[in-house]
Amino acid sequence: xxxxxxxxxxxxxxxxxxxxxxxxxxxxxxxxxxxxxxxxxxxxxxxxxxxxxxxxxxxxxxxxxxxxxxxxxxxxxxxxxxxxxxxxxxxxxxxxxxxxxxxxxxxxxxxxxxxxxxxxxxxxxxxxxxxxxxxxxxxxxxxxxxxxxxxxxxxxxxxxxxxxxxxxxxxxxxxxxxxxxxxxxxxxxxxxxxxxxxxxxxxxxxxxxxxxxxxxxxxxxxxxxxxxxxxxxxxxxxxxxxxxxxxxxxxxxxxxxxxxxxxxxxxxxxxxxxxxxxxxxxxxxxxxxxxxxxxxxxxxxxxxxxxxxxxxxxxxxxxxxxxxxxxxxxxxxxxxxxxxxxxxxxxxxxxxxxxxxxxxxxxxxxxxxxxxxxxxxxxxxxxxxxxxxxxxxxxxxxxxxxxxxxxxxxxxxxxxxxxxxxxxxxxxxxxxxxxxxxxxxxxxxxxx
Numbered sequence: 001x002x003x004x005x006x007x008x009x010x011x012x013x014x015x016x017x018x019x020x021x022x023x024x025x026x027x028x029x030x031x032x033x034x035x036x037x038x039x040x041x042x043x044x045x046x047x048x049x050x051x052x053x054x055x056x057x058x059x060x061x062x063x064x065x066x067x068x069x070x071x072x073x074x075x076x077x078x079x080x081x082x083x084x085x086x087x088x089x090x091x092x093x094x095x096x097x098x099x100x101x102x103x104x105x106x107x108x109x110x111x112x113x114x115x116x117x118x119x120x121x122x123x124x125x126x127x128x129x130x131x132x133x134x135x136x137x138x139x140x141x142x143x144x145x146x147x148x149x150x151x152x153x154x155x156x157x158x159x160x161x162x163x164x165x166x167x168x169x170x171x172x173x174x175x176x177x178x179x180x181x182x183x184x185x186x187x188x189x190x191x192x193x194x195x196x197x198x199x200x201x202x203x204x205x206x207x208x209x210x211x212x213x214x215x216x217x218x219x220x221x222x223x224x225x226x227x228x229x230x231x232x233x234x235x236x237x238x239x240x241x242x243x244x245x246x247x248x249x250x251x252x253x254x255x256x257x258x259x260x261x262x263x264x265x266x267x268x269x270x271x272x273x274x275x276x277x278x279x280x281x282x283x284x285x286x287x288x289x290x291x292x293x294x295x296x297x298x299x300x301x302x303x304x305x306x307x308x309x310x311x312x313x314x315x316x317x318x319x320x321x322x323x324x325x326x327x328x329x330x331x332x333x334x335x336x337x338x339x340x341x342x343x344x345x346x347x348x349x350x351x352x353x354x355x356x357x358x359x360x361x362x363x364x365x366x367x368x369x370x371x372x373x374x375x376x377x378x379x380x381x382x383x384x385x386x387x388x389x390x391x392x393x394x395x396x397x398x399x400x401x402x403x404x405x406x407x408x409x410x411x412x413x414x415x416x417x418x419x420x421x422x423x424x425x426x427x428x429x430x431x432x433x434x435x436x437x438x439x440x441x442x443x444x445x446x447x448x
Contacts, residue, residue, distance in 0.1 A: 007235060008100065009181050009219045013165055013211070014174015030103035033182045034072075037110045040176065042163055043068070046113060048428035050120040050368060051248070061255040064113050067247060074313055075109035075243035076102045081317035082239065086324075101236065107178070108185035108240045115159025117425040118432045119372025120365075126376040127154040127421065135381040139388075142413040146228075149193040150205045151417065157188055159425055161204050165211050168405040168422070180215045184234040187212065188241050190221065191230035207418060235327055242316040242336040246309055249351055254305050256359045264297050270354065271304040273347035274311055283307070315344055375436040376424060382439050383420045388413070398439070 010029040027035065037043055046065035062070075079102030086098060117123035130136045131151040140148055150158070164183060165175040187203040190212070204212045209229060216223065221231040257267040275284050287307060294300050316336045320327070323339070340348060359365070386398035399407075406423040408415060424432070436442075 007181075007219060008098075008104070010179050011218065012174065012177045012179055013183060013215070014167075014172065014177045028100055028103060029179055030100045030107060030182060033176075033178045034103065034107040034110060036176050036178065037107060037114075042114050042426065043110070045426065045428050048430055049116065049118055050123075050429055061258060062251055064116060067251065068110055068113050070251065071112065071240075071243045071247045072106045072109040074246050074309060075240055076106035077313050078239045078243055078317050078320070079103070079105035079236075081314065082320060085317075085321045101239075104179075104181050104185055105236055105239045105243070107182045108236070109243050111164060111178075111182070112160060112186050112240060112244060113156065114163045115161070115425065116156040117154075117159075117376065118427050118429045119368055119376070121156075122369035122372045123376060123425070124154055124156050125369075126373040127380065127425065128152055129373065130377045130380045134377050136384065136417075139384075139413060139417060143417070144206075144414070146192065146194040147206050147414045150207075151421070153193055153202070154421070154425075155189075155193070155201050155203075156425075157186070158193070158202055158204050158208075160186055161212065162208050162422075163426070165208055169408050170405055180219050181234075181236070184215055184219055184221070185236040185240050187234065188237050190216065190233055190237075192228050194228045205418075206414070233327070235324065238320055238327055238336055239316075242320070243313075245335060245337050246312045246316070249348065249355070250305055250308055250312070252355055252359055253351060254301055256355075256362075257301050258298070259362075259364070261359060261362050262354070264301070266354075267301055268304060270347070270351055271301075271308050273350060274308050274344050276343050283311075312340075312344060315340060371433075375432050378436055378440060379424050379427075379432060380420060383423065384417055387416045387420055401435070 012029075025032070043065070046068055047063055049064040051062045051064055051067045083099055083101045086101075117127060119126065128151070131139070131148070131154075136151070143151075161183070163175070164178060164186070167173050167175060189201045189203040191202055192204060192206065192209055193202045213223075213229060216231045216234075219234065221234055224230045224232060253262065253267060253270055256262045257264065262270075272284075272287075275287070277284070287304070290303060291300055294303060319336045319339045337348065382398055383402065386395035387402075389395055390399060402420070402423055406419045408419060410416075427435070
C-alpha cells in the first residue's frame, strides 16, 4: 500500500521549526509554491534564455519561460488525472493532500529549468568544458574529486535544486522556502555527481547534498547508498519528467515547422503517426473534420500538436497509475515514455530521429551553441580569475560587477568558483552577450 502520508509533505525548507498557517489565504500550501516561483526574478529571466532555437526576430519560438509554462500546464493535467484515479480507497485523513498532486507537479514543472544557463543545452556543455579542457582546468587540484565533478559535469537539474534551496547572500534561509514535496519533485536524478562519473545526469551538487538528504529522509525516499549518496526516485518526479518530455519533443517540431526547417506535410505526418487507424478512428474522423474547416496552416499544425499532447498526457498518466506500486520502490529511473505503446512509441522514435538529424543540427542552432561556448568560457575565465586573485586593478573592477547575492565570506576554492558559476548560469542570453562584449573590449559603454 502506498504511504501517501509520507510521500506528500507540506513542510517548508528553512521553516521546519514552525508551520506557516494559511489563515484567510484561499491558496493551498502547494499552490503557494507555484506562486512563489512564477513571481520570482529567476523565473522571469527565463524569458530571455534559449530553449533550442535562437531568441526570435519576426518568428516567435519557444524560450525557457514559455516552455516552462507549457510543461506546468501538462504537469497539472497529469497530476489531476492521477488524482482522479487515486482519490479514493486511501486513508480518510489524507484525502485533502491527494487533491494536491496536480498543484505539486505543476509547481515543480514550473521550476524545473531554473538552473539552466544561457544558450540552451549547449550552455551546460560550455560550463563543463571550461573546467574539463579550458582555462578552468588549472583549479583541479584545489577542490575534492566530488566537488570537481560538480563543475566538469555541470548539470542544470542540480543547479535548479541549488537555485531553489541555497541561501544566497542577503537572502533567507531555505532559498525559496518551498515544500519538501515540490523540491523532491524536480530532482529527476536522486544521486550526487560523483556517482554519475561524468556519464549521466545527477540531481544535486556537493553543496546541497545535506539538504537533499534531509528532504529525502523526511518524505520516505529509500536510500540506496551512502557513499556516493543515492536514493530511489520520488514518485511524482515521473510525472514532471513526462510533462517535460511531452512538451519539448512535440513543441520543438512545431517550432521547426514555423522556421521552415520542416515542411507542412512532414510535420503533419509526424503528428498523425501517433494515432492508430483502427483504435483511434473516431478521433481521426474528428481531426479530419476540423482540418477541413481550418485553412490556416499554422493553426492546423497547432491543432494537431494539441491533439498529440492530449493523447500523450493520457497515456503517461495511465502508465503511471498502472505502475505506481513498482515506481514507488524501484531503483529503476526509466521515464514513463519508455513504456509508451504503439503507435505512440514508434511516432516518438520518428520524432527523435528527425530532431537529431534535422532540428538540432540546423545551422541556427549550431551557431548559437558555438557562440555560447565562446561567451560563457570567456566570462568564467575572467570572473573566476578575479575572485581567486582579487587584488589586481582589473579584478577589483570585475568583482564590482558581481551582484552581492553571489558574494560570500567562504574562502574555499569550491565556494569561490561556485559563486561565479551561480552568477554566470543565472544570466540571460543578452546579458551574457553584452557583458562578454564589454569585458572583451568589443563594446565600450557610452560610446557609439
